[in-house]
Amino acid sequence: MNAAGPTKGHLERLSDGKHPKEIVFVQCVGSRCNDNKGKSYCSKICCMYTAKHAMLIRDKYPDVNVTVFYIDVRTPGKNFDEFYRRAVEEYGVNYVKGQVGKVTPEPDGSLTVHGVDLLDNKQLKVKADMVVLAAAIEPNPSVRQIATMLTASIDTNNFLTEAHPKLRPVESPTAGVFLSGVCQGPKDIPETVSQAGAAAIKVVGLLAKDKLLTNPCTAKPDELLCNGCSACANVCPYGAISYEEKLINDHGVRETRRVAQVNNALCQGCGACTVTCPSGAMDLQGFSNRQIIAEVDAICR
Ligand SMILES: Cc1cc2nc3c(=O)[nH]c(=O)nc-3n(C[C@H](O)[C@H](O)[C@H](O)COP(=O)(O)OP(=O)(O)OC[C@H]3O[C@@H](n4cnc5c(N)ncnc54)[C@H](O)[C@@H]3O)c2cc1C
Ligand code: SF4
Ligand code: SF4
Missing domain, CATH: 3.30.70.20 (Alpha-Beta Plaits)
Known part of the structure; x- marks a missing residue:
């Protein structure tokens, strides 16, 4: 729907260019998995960008039905819950609490989403022209090479590790290497920008000194x-x-x-x-x- 994008602002199905009338979003695909099939962490950004995408669609195409399957909607930010509620109350996005078991293709090119509505305790089959997955956010595989080059440490999910999660959140344990953005973990733009500003000021703090102190225990x-x-x-x-x-x-x-x-x-x-x-x-x-x-x-x- 970006006017400068490949479809010049029209909402189209990539496979055949048709305008979808029924769209289903599926949350937490590969995130919050307690088996080995996905990531155990919450990708943090998808609940909000799905609400945004759903609202944009309903705003531009009020005749398009939008359904969102979710485990729970996570809105831990300033005005985030109000934003989500607007998607439901003002834009009529149909939020269904429940997981999707499978998506099957139909002969006419559409898809059937087989899910469960946990609040009404019933199985659902939703016919969709387009299914959008909120896929888990994960680091680029090349991060290992970068971490080795910088001697910066990474965690079990390949995100770069901060020196201290509360007290030194934009510094890596390696002196002189600073972190900002999703290389450290899933986060949205406001959080990324704040972290980037904090990292920049830490660097300025280092470079503004005439002399640097180092640990004498070398x-x-x-x-x-x-x-x-x-x-x-x-x-x-x-x-x-x-x-x-x-x-x-x-x-x-x-x-x-x-x-x-x-x-x-x-x-x-x-x-x-x-x-x-x-x-x-x-x-x-x-x-x-x-x-x-001796000690x-x-x-x-
Ligand atoms: C589908 C989707 C929708 C989103 N919508 C929103 C939204 O509406 N609002 C919001 O606040 N946030 C949104 N986000 C989150 C937002 O995209 C991130 O917070 C933001 O992009 C993080 O910025 P960053 O600079 O840390 O990482 P990125 O924007 O990912 O930039 C990292 C860059 O590093 C490059 N790179 C990676 N590895 C290497 C390498 N080895 N060598 C050189 N370059 C490399 C990558 O190509 C990339 O250009 C969304 C994310 C997704 C996936
Ligand atoms: S942000 Fe929402 S959709 Fe994304 S993994 Fe977390 S709970 Fe699931
Ligand atoms: S103590 Fe030895 S191994 Fe550790 S950083 Fe110094 S020189 Fe390297």
Whole structure:
């Protein structure tokens, strides 16, 4: 129905270009599934955009019947419930509480939606010219590559993870990587814009400083013990470790060796390298292996 779109503003069925008279929307398709067939989370935006689409159709084509099958309508935003109620009360959209079991094709090109009306406790068959599915919103598969490149973490649903859901919602756990929009989870435009503004101001806060403070508890290699095996660099999630050929004075013996170097600005002090190094050459400043063992000894005494 977008005047600048491919149908020049006309509501048409994509398969044959016919104008549909009966439209059925099905909510929660692949969202809120408690089996392995879909996503367990609510996609958050579909209840509202379905109400919007239904109202737009009824406004432009009052002769078109619109039915919406829903599990429950989720309207947790400012004026959202009023918006949904307008769809029902002013625009006459027929909301049916119940799930759809199947959609079958008819010989005349229409579809039959087999659903259930839970409030009236009866089976329904609705003939439709067009069925619109509110499909689950999910991340682009390429997010894994991006997350690996940025050393940013992702959750089990492949959404990028925030450093703290309440206190640091637009920062990723990796310093200098900020999040906004649906890469972090399903959300609508107002929420995306607010998050984007917050992320931008966090970046400005960083760049406006003449000097940046970093965590002092970073890793430090003992160049005498390091054998340049690369084990630490392979486990460092932040790419903070590189190698340098250096002239080392090993108890009077001077030789050039490949030794680990830590970039203190990148190191997040996670300690992965310290437990990986086979030579015990890597230590966290302020939390060295010797200090931790001394603490454990003192506690066990
Ligand atoms: C059908 C539908 C209807 C909607 N209706 C509404 C509505 O009426 N009102 C409302 O408030 N919200 C609505 N939304 C939600 C709205 O679209 C989102 O809130 C908004 O688009 C989020 O913006 P974003 O920038 O985070 O993500 P997007 O708009 O999805 O932008 C992400 C961009 O990143 C690109 N991208 C992905 N992976 C890569 C990669 N590896 N490399 C480079 N680029 C990449 C994508 O191509 C895309 O252009 C609707 C969503 C859907 C699906
Ligand atoms: S927003 Fe509505 S339609 Fe979408 S998954 Fe959540 S409850 Fe279902
Ligand atoms: S402490 Fe963690 S972040 Fe720092 S160099 Fe070692 S593995 Fe990398």
